Amino acid sequence: MISCGRRETVRKGPVLAPNTADTPEFFPEGARVAVLTSQPLDRLLDYKAPADGCFRGAFVEVPLGPRKVLGVIWGPGSGDFDLAKLRSVIRVLDVAPMRDEMRAFLSKAADYTLTPLSAMLRLATRAPGLSDPPSMRKILRLGSAAPDRMTDARQRVLAVMEEFGGMAFTPKELAEMAGVTPSVVKGLVKQQALIEVETPRDTAYPHLDPELPGKTLTADQEAAAGALAKAVDSGAYGTTLLKGVTGSGKTEVYLEAVAACLRKGRQALVLLPEIALTAEFLKRVEARFGATPAEWHSGATMTERRRVWRMVGQGAAQLVIGARSALFLPYRDLGLIIVDEEHDTSYKQDEGVMYNARDMAVLRAAMCSAQVVLASATPSLETWANAEAGKYKRLDLKSRFGASVLPEMRAVDMRSKALQPSTWISPTLKEAMAERLERGEQSLLFLNRRGFAPVTICRACGTQVACDNCDARMVEHRFMKRLMCHQCGATKPVPTECPSCGVEGKMAPVGPGIERLSEEAAGLFPDARIAVLSSDLFGSARALKARIEEIAAGEADIILGTQLVAKGHNFPLLTLVGVIDADLGLQGSDLRAGERTFQLMRQVAGRAGRAERPGVALMQSFQPEHPVIRAILSGDEEEFWRAEAEQRRIAGVPPYGRMAGIVLSGTDLAQVFDLGNHLARNNGPLMQAGAQLFGPAPAPIARVRGRHRVRLLIKADKGVALQDAISRWLAPVRLKGDLRLNVDIDPQNFF
Template identity: 70%
Template structure:
C-alpha cells in the first residue's frame, strides 16, 4: 500500500450540497486511482455524498460525489454520471471521518471508500427476490446434500439466503434446495431485497442492577443524553456485569431515536450477546461480521443508512457503516489485539471509534477488565472519564491466584501438566466442577524436528516452521495457511521414524490430559478445530451447560465467556508471552492471564487460578498474582515514558516486500540514506533489517521502524520520505502507523 499523498489532490468538500444537471462534480471511486474524477451531474442533478454509478472506460463503477469538479479541461469531453443510487447519501461527518482516517493512516482515500462500501449489489435497483429460510421438520428422505443445506440454515440462525448463495455455501445444486420447498422443510419467500429490522424497545425493563452497576449506568445515561462527544472507560473486574451497564446506555441512545454500535472482538461471542440484547429490547439487532451472508451484509448496509437498523453488533469494520444518527459506540474488551486491522487499511478500531464519535457528537464506552495502557493513560491525562466496577455481580467473588514454580517440579520432558495442577483438576472432577487448562498455542506441536539430521520442517513459501495439527493429520503454516500431510520420512535426510514434535500445543496437551484423566470428558477450544462459527458456538454452549469436565483452550476462551460451573483455571505456560522483544509483551501477558483467570468462579462457587511458571519472581507474574493492576500500569507507564515509546511517543512500521531479497534490501538501504524528511521532525530511523518472519508467501520482507515524539507531524514526514523512491511493480511498501505487532 502506498501512502496517500494523492489525497491532497482531491477536491475539498464543497459548501454547495446540490449540483444541477450538467454541473461538473468530483466523484471519488473505489478504483485504485490517485484522484477524484470529474463528471457531469445527471438529469435531475445530484447532491454531495450521493452514491453514483459512473462510466470508467468500458465499465460502470461505484462512486461517491465528493464535491465540485475541478475542471481545467475540454468540458465537452466530460462524461455524465450514469445513475444516482437509491440509497442514503453519505453524510458530511462520514466523509470527514474517512478523510481523517486516510490522512492519519496514510491510506489512499479510494481504499477508505472501498472499506466503507463493502456490501454486494449496491448498484442494483430495489427489487423483489426469492429467499430461502429454514422451515419445519426434517425431509422425508435424508441425503448428505440435504443435510448440508439444513446445517447451513441452522448455522445462520434463521437468516435468509438467495438460491445461489445457499447452494454455494452448502456445496449443492439448486435442485436440492428446490426439492425441500414442497415438503415445508425450507420456506421460499418473495421479499424486498432489503427490509428494516424489528424495532427495539428501550422502555422494556432490563435486569435488576446492583448499586455500583446502577451508579455506572446512570453516569453513562447522562453522558449519552447530553448528545455531545465523550469517552468513558468502563473498567470492571471479570463477571462484574459491564454488559448490563452499557446496555443501559444503549437504551438511552435508542430512546433518543439515535443509533448504537457495539463492537465485539470475537465472532463466537455474538450468539450469547444477541440473546441478551433480544431479552433486553424485545428484538434482535443487525449483525455485521464475517459470519453473516452477503445478502444480509447488503441489507445491514442499506438499513443502517436509511435508519432501519437501530443497533448494530459487529466486528471492527462495522465502524465504517453509513450510520445516519450514531449516538453511541461501545468497544467491548477494548484492550483486545484483534481490534487492530493488520492488512489492507491498517487501523485501530478502538482509536478510530473515538475519532468517529468526535464527528457525530456520540458517546464512546470502552469496556474491559484489563484496559489497554493507552486508555489508562488517557484517563490519567483527563481525556477520558473512568467508571469502576470493583466486585463481581451477586454472590460471585474473584478467584484466588497462585504461581506453581515449575523449577521445583520433577516433570518428564513429555509432560506439561505438573502434579500440583493435576491434583487440583482431580479435586474438581470429584466435586463435579469444571477445570480449564489454558495454553495459547494452536495445533499439536510448534516444531517438528528430525532426530537423525536436525532438520526442522518449514513452510516452502514462508520463513516459518510448520505446526503439526495431529487432529487434522497435517502440517500447517500459520502465516500463509499452506498445509501438507505429515510425512513418514524426513524431507531432508529421508530417514523414517525419526521425526519428533518439540513443545506443546493444545492438541498435545489434550493427549496428555486424556491419558491422565481417562474417565473425564475433555473439550478442546481452538479456532482451527471448528469448521464453522455454528460449531464453535455449539461447543461453547455445551461447556456452559456443564457438559465437559476439562476444557483445554487457546486465548479464544479468555474472551468474555461465562462458564458457571468452572472453578479452576490452570495456565500451562504463563511465561510464553514474556518472550521476545515486543514492547507490549508485559501488558499483553498481564491482560491475558488476568482475563483467563477470570473464567473461574463466576457463580456461587469459589474459583482458583494456578499459573505454571519458571519465573515466579518476574515482575509481571508477581503483579498478576497480587492483582495489583494500578501498580502494574504505573510501572509499565513509567518504563514506556522513559523509553519514549507509545503511548508517550509515536511509532510507524514500514514493511517492504518483494520476490527478490537483494532488490528489497537495496530499496530499504536507499530509504535509510534519504532520511532527511524524518530528521527534520526529530524522528529516529531503525533499519532496514529482515522482519522476524522474513518471508511470507514467497515474498521477502524487510522492516524499518520510525520513532518520534508524540507531537511530531510524523505522517507528513513519512509521505515526503517514501515519496523520494519510485517502487518497482513487484515491490510493495506498507506503512503501519501505531503498529501493534512487529512481525
C-alpha cells in the same frame, strides 16, 4: 485531480438528499463534479452531473475505461479539463447518500493511517449488490410441515433455520450454510418443511424497545449506567473507560447506555473482538430490547450484509453488533459506540488498510457528536493513560455481579516439579483437576499455541521442517494429519523421512500445542469428556458457537483452549483454570509483551468462578518471580499500570511517544534492501521533524508467501507531526517491479 475524456450517454436515476440539517451542495445536470471511486487511484476524477443532477455525497455509477465502477460525488470538479469532453455520471444509486460527517471521517482516517482515500472508500462499501435497484426476492422460512424422512443433511438445514430464525436466507445461501447440495433444500421446500416467501430484497430491522425492563443492577452498576446514560443524553462527544473485573456486569451496564441512545432516536454500535462471542451476546440483547439487532461480520451472509449496509444508511437499523469493519457503515445518526474488550489485539488490522478500531471509534464519534464506551477488565495502556490524563472519563466496577467472587490466583513453580518427558501438566494441576471431576465441575487448561507441536525436527541431522514459502517453522496439526504454516496457511503431509538427510523414522514433534496437551489430558483422565477450543478446529463460526454453547451447558469436563477462550465466554460450571506456560508471552522484544501477558492471564483466569462456586487459577511458571507474574498474582492492577507506564515514559515509546513501521517486501531480497538503504540515506524530512529512523533490518519473519520482508522503524516524541514527515519522506519514492511499501502508524505487532 484528473478527468475522464470520452462523453457518456446519460441515464436517469433518483436524486436523494442526505438527512442533514444543512442541505449539501447540489450539482445540476451537466455541471462538473469530482468523483471518488473505489478503484486504486490516488486522485479524484471529473465527470458531468447526470440528468436531474446530484447532491454531494451521492453514490453513483461512473464509466472508467470500458468498465462501470462505484463512486461518490465528493464535490465540484477541478476545472482543469475541457467540460465538453467529460464523460457523464451514468446514474445515481438508489441508496442513502454519504453524509458529510462520513466523508470527513474517511478523509481524516486516510490522513492518519496514510492510506489512499480510494482504499478507505472500498472499506466503507464492502457490501455486495449496492448498485442493484430495489427488487423482490425469494427467501426461505420454516414451514409447518415435517419432512417425511429425516436425514442428516435435512437436519443440518433445519438446524441452521432454527439457529438463525430472524435472518434472511436465499436457497443458495442456506445450502452453503448447512453444507448440503441445493437439491436437499429444494426437497424440503417441496414437502413444505420450508416455504418460499416473496419479499423486498432489503427490509427494516425489527424495532428495539428500550423501555423493556433490564436486569436488576447493583448500586455501583446503577451509578455507572446512570453516568453513561447522562453522557449519551448530552448529545455531545465524549469517551469513557468502563473498567470492571471479569464478571462484574459491564455488558448490562453499557446496554443501559444503548437504551438511552435508542430513546433519543439515534443509532448504536457494539464492537466485539470475536465472532464466536455473538451468539450469547445476541441473546442478551434480545432479552433486553425484545428483538435481535443487525449483525455485521464475516459470518453473516452476503444477502444480510447488503441489507445491513442499506438499512443502516436509512436509519432502519437501530443497533449493529459487529466486527471492527462495522465502524465504516454509513450510519444515518450514530450516537453511541461500544468497544467491548477494547484491549483486544484483534481490533488492529495489520493487512490492507492498517487501522486500530479502538482509535477509529474515538475519531468517528468525534465527527458525529457521539459517545464512546471502552469496556475492559484489563484496559490497554493507551486507554489507561488517557483516563489518567483526564482525556477520558473513567467508571469502575470493582466486584463481581451476584454471588460470584474473583478467583484465587496461585503460581506453580515448575522448577521444583519433576515431570516426565513430553508432559506439561504438573502434579499440582493434575490433583486440582481430579478434585473438580469428582465434584462435577469443569476445568480449563490454557495454552496459547494452536496445533500439536510448534516444531518438527529430525533427530538424525537436526533439521527443522520449515515452510517452503515463509521464514517460519511448520506446525503439526495432528487432527488434520498435516503440517501447517501459520503465516501463509500452506500445508503439507507430516513427513516420514527427513526432507534434508533422507533418514526415515527420525522425525519428532518438539514442544506442546493445544492438541498435544489434549492427548496428555485424555491419558490422565480417560473417562473425562474433553473439549478443545481452537479457531483452526472448526469449519465455520456457527460450529464454534454451537460447541461453546454445549460446553456452557455442561457437556464437557475438561476444556482446553487457546486465546479464543479468554474472550468473554461464560461457563457456569468452570471453577479451575490452569495456565500451562504463563511465561510464553514474556519472550521476545515486543514492547507490549508484559502488558499483553498481564491482560491475557487476568482475562483467562477470570473464566473461573463466574457463578456461585468459587474459582481458582493456577499459573505454571518457570520464573514466578518475574515482575509481570507477581503483578498478575497480587491483583494490584493499578500498580502494574503505573510501573508499565513509567517504563514506557522513560523509553519515549507509546503512549508517551510515537512510532510507525515501514515494511518493504519483494521477491528479490537485494532489491528490497536497496530500497530500504535508499530510504535510510534520504531521511531528511524525518530528521527535520525530530524523528529517529532505525533499520533497514530483516523483519522477524523475514519471508512470507515467497516475499522477502525488510522493516524500518520510526520513533518520535509525542508532539511530532509524524504523518506529515513520513508523507514528505516517501513522496519521491517510485516502486519498481513487484516491490511494495506499507506504512503502519502506531504498530501493535513487530513481526
